[in-house]
Amino acid sequence: MIDVNAPTFWSDLVDVLLVATGQTLYMVTLSLLITIVVGLPLGVVLVGTEPGGLFERPFGSRALGIALNRTLEFIVNLGRAVPFIILMIALIPVTRLILGTFIGTGAAVVPLSAVAIPFFARMVEIALKEVDHGLVEAADSLGASSWQIVAKVLVPEALPSIVLGVSTTITSIINYSAMAGVIAAGGLGDVAIRYGYQRYSGIHMVAVIIILFVLVMILQGVGSAVARKLSHRSSTPAESPVFRRLLAREPRGG
Amino acid sequence: MITISSLTKSFGSGGPAVRALDDVSLEVADGTIFGVIGQSGAGKSTLIRMVNQLERPDSGSVTVAGRNITELSGRELRLARQQIGMIFQHFNLLNHRTVQGNVELGLEIIGTDPAERRRRTADILELVGLGAKARSYPAELSGGQKQRVGIARALAGNPRVLLSDEATSALDPETTRSILDLIKTINRELNLTVLLITHEMEVVKRICDSAALLERGRVVEQGSIVELISRPGSRLAGELFPLGPVPDSNANTIVDITFSGGTADSPVISQLARRHGIDVSILGAVIEHIGGNQAGRTRLELPGPAHLHALPIAELRAQGLLVEVMRGQAA
Numbered sequence: 410m411i412d413v414n415a416p417t418f419w420s421d422l423v424d425v426l427l428v429a430t431g432q433t434l435y436m437v438t439l440s441l442l443i444t445i446v447v448g449l450p451l452g453v454v455l456v457g458t459e460p461g462g463l464f465e466r467p468f469g470s471r472a473l474g475i476a477l478n479r480t481l482e483f484i485v486n487l488g489r490a491v492p493f494i495i496l497m498i499a500l501i502p503v504t505r506l507i508l509g510t511f512i513g514t515g516a517a518v519v520p521l522s523a524v525a526i527p528f529f530a531r532m533v534e535i536a537l538k539e540v541d542h543g544l545v546e547a548a549d550s551l552g553a554s555s556w557q558i559v560a561k562v563l564v565p566e567a568l569p570s571i572v573l574g575v576s577t578t579i580t581s582i583i584n585y586s587a588m589a590g591v592i593a594a595g596g597l598g599d600v601a602i603r604y605g606y607q608r609y610s611g612i613h614m615v616a617v618i619i620i621l622f623v624l625v626m627i628l629q630g631v632g633s634a635v636a637r638k639l640s641h642r643s644s645t646p647a648e649s650p651v652f653r654r655l656l657a658r659e660p661r662g663g
Numbered sequence: 664m665i666t667i668s669s670l671t672k673s674f675g676s677g678g679p680a681v682r683a684l685d686d687v688s689l690e691v692a693d694g695t696i697f698g699v700i701g702q703s704g705a706g707k708s709t710l711i712r713m714v715n716q717l718e719r720p721d722s723g724s725v726t727v728a729g730r731n732i733t734e735l736s737g738r739e740l741r742l743a744r745q746q747i748g749m750i751f752q753h754f755n756l757l758n759h760r761t762v763q764g765n766v767e768l769g770l771e772i773i774g775t776d777p778a779e780r781r782r783r784t785a786d787i788l789e790l791v792g793l794g795a796k797a798r799s800y801p802a803e804l805s806g807g808q809k810q811r812v813g814i815a816r817a818l819a820g821n822p823r824v825l826l827s828d829e830a831t832s833a834l835d836p837e838t839t840r841s842i843l844d845l846i847k848t849i850n851r852e853l854n855l856t857v858l859l860i861t862h863e864m865e866v867v868k869r870i871c872d873s874a875a876l877l878e879r880g881r882v883v884e885q886g887s888i889v890e891l892i893s894r895p896g897s898r899l900a901g902e903l904f905p906l907g908p909v910p911d912s913n914a915n916t917i918v919d920i921t922f923s924g925g926t927a928d929s930p931v932i933s934q935l936a937r938r939h940g941i942d943v944s945i946l947g948a949v950i951e952h953i954g955g956n957q958a959g960r961t962r963l964e965l966p967g968p969a970h971l972h973a974l975p976i977a978e979l980r981a982q983g984l985l986v987e988v989m990r991g992q993a994a
Contacts (some may be wrong), residue, residue: 547755550715551769551820552744561768565759641758641800 411610425600426616432514432595433624436586440521441579448526448578449571452533453559455481463545463555463563488527493585496524497592517586517594525582532574536567569640576632580625597621664824664856665691665714670723672709672880683709684720685880691873696850696857698867700899701877707860710877711828714858715747716740728823745773748817752829754809756801762788762812763797769820783819791815791845807838814845818853825849827859831866843869864902868953874899892923892958893985904949904960909989916965916972916991917946920984923958929982931961939975941965962989 412418457464458478465474491499497520504511504519540563548562564571587598597617605614667689673680683706691697701707712718714725716732724733732743756765763784770780788794791811801809810830817825827846831839847870850857859866867874867888875885876899884891884899891899900921909917920931935941943963950959965972969991979986 541753541755543751543753543755544757546717547749547751547816548768548772549717550744550747550749550826551772551816552741553772554738554741557772561771562757566757568759639759642802 411604411608411613413610413612422613422616425604425613426597426620429595429597429600429617430620432599433583433586433597435514436517436521436589436594436596437579437582439515439518440525440582440586441575443518443522444525444529444578444582445575447522448529449533449564451481451485451526451530452537453563455485455530455534456537457555457559463558485527485530488523489531493520493524494588494591496520497588501592512593514589514594514596516592517589517596520592521582521585521589524585525578528581529574529578532577533567533571536570536574537563539570540566569636572632572636572639576629576636579628579632583621583625664693664695664728665689665697665858666726667691667710667714668724668726670710670713670720670725672706672713672718672720682880684713687723687877687880687882689875689882689885691856691858693856694850694854695872696847696859696870698871698874699858699860699877700862700864700867700874700902701860702862704879705877706880707862707877708828711826711858711860714824714826715744715749745769745820746822747824747826748820748822749826749828750810750813750817750830752832754801754806754813754833756809756812756816758801761798761800762793762804762815765801765812766815766819769816773820784815787815787819790818790849805838806834807842810834810838810842811845814842814849818849818855823856825855825857827857827861829861830859832862836865839863839865840869846870867899868903868951876902888953889923889956892921892953895985895987900960903951903953903958906947906949906960906962909962910946911990914991915967916969917962917989918965918972918976918991919960919962919987919989920979921958921960921987922984923953924956929984931979931984932963934979935963935965935975938978939971941967941972941975965991 454464454477456462458467458474458481459465465471467473467477488496500520500523501511504516507519508516510516544562544566545558548558553561586594586596587601589596590599590602597620601614601617604610605617667687670684670687671682672684673682675681687706687710689697689699699707699710709718713720714727714732716725716735720733724731726732727743727747730743732740735743757768760768766784766787767780770783775783785794785797788797791814793808793811793815796804796808801812804812813830825846830846831842834842843866846857846859849855850870859871861867871888873885873887874891876883884897886894891897892903894900904921906919922929932943932945935943943965946962946964948959948961950957972991976986976988
């Protein structure tokens with residue numbers, strides 16, 4: 410039980426929260442970078458190796474395309490199906506192989522990336538499939554290669570949706586990072602469990618919830634704003650000329 | 664410029680396959696505009712997609728500018744495609760790029776350097792009348808403007824051939840006319856060969872030099888417009904001059920007379936009335952500007968016994984008029 414009236418309670422609380430927030434941001438940022446670097450190409454290959462896709466026949470072999478597609482589908486489904494707490498423990502040997510240790514904030518990046526990559530790859534897959542096939546056909550008619558179509562048409566056209574996928578992925582990495590205390594990674598979730606739950610400090614619990622909430626709100630807000638900026642369509646109401654005129658008139662009317 | 668020979672393509676597996684194209688052959692002459700007309704499902708889209716191999720045929724071949732494009736694949740096919748521009752019904756512009764960026768796409772693919780890309784894009788946007796819109800995004804443009812961007816993109820790489828896949832079907836009549844006129848202009852100024860598919864006779868009438876009628880994957884009829892107009896029983900000509908079904912109210916003779924070129928101002932009716940004493944009734948008439956020339960078709964009813972009509976009809980034919988007897992024995 411923590412004594413709220415202890416002279417150092419509030420400064421200790423701030424210290425603990427600062428350190429934990431730093432750990433969470435560290436885990437989440439690093440995992441996110443790895444997730445994007447691996448998940449984006451993975452999503453592209455998932456879509457591309459489907460029947461009729463751009464990479465239907467890698468190196469001229471449809472069999473290889475099918476094999477690649479099935480394997481990746483299997484891995485992605487596996488990653489999505491196993492509960493994170495189990496995945497984290499099951500990956501301990503892998504983490505140790507890569508980093509030499511399986512404990513600490515850095516070590517949590519491996520399981521966090523492992524859980525986020527399949528999630529993000531699916532988001533990329535969905536975003537890419539939303540791109541009008543006519544655009545691919547137009548690029549084809551201009552003599553584009555498959556890679557040019559990916560780089561100049563598919564990914565840029567899907568970028569607003571991919572950015573939204575990134576902000577959803579961040580939220581889910583933050584969510585999973587709360588469990589990383591199990592491998593001594595620290596972070597905000599760990600504070601909530603160790604102080605809030607095990608030592609009955611409601612203040613710690615509430616503080617963690619507020620910080621997480623604010624973090625997620627900011628990230629989602631930024632994500633949506635960037636996505637809106639990137640999509641040059643006037644389909645969202647806030648960007649339609651009518652809506653803009655209404656907004657412009659409001660101050661005068663009131 | 665484009666030779667399509669014996670193209671065949673079926674779709675579907677398992678059940679009975681659908682024949683999209685059945686032994687289709689066409690010849691598009693250098694510098695002309697060739698229109699393939701047909702209803703939806705006739706196989707037009709499949710046909711035009713074979714010319715740049717967006718779709719592969721089951722058998723047959725397509726030769727563009729002397730190269731058999733059906734034999735190409737990979738890099739060779741991509742290089743060949745750069746010589747064949749294509750425009751689409753729904754424009755297919757990239758939303759994330761400005762007008763300028765969309766036109767530059769083809770040049771980037773070819774590997775043109777940035778300075779040359781900008782220069783070429785500025786020229787081509789001027790040609791299609793969009794010089795002032797270079798920095799706009801497609802979402803800010805009207806349908807007609809979008810298609811102009813599509814045309815500019817297709818032309819940027821200096822192709823020999825332009826394929827138009829229902830390019831005006833999503834546009835209103837006035838915009839359709841302005842886009843068709845633009846296609847005609849670039850056809851003339853750049854000596855560009857154009858193959859277009861459409862379901863609108865208006866398109867064929869306004870800009871095509873030659874046309875083919877496609878029905879259930881087969882070419883039912885083809886030829887130059889001038890030739891089709893003077894071909895007895897031509898269905899395309901019938902579509903060009905929509906006089907409707909022949910009425911069957913009485914026993915009189917009904918003839919359709921087609922005027923074109925030099926015969927456009929023959930005084931047919933007064934000739935029939937004065938020289939043969941036939942009181943002609945006009946059942947219908949259509950005058951059209953086709954490929955810049957005036958042409959027309961009149962449906963006349965000639966009263967009285969059929970044997971009296973044989974001589975006047977023969978006389979009209981001797982003057983070079985196309986006279987088709989729609990009802991009666993006088994033929």
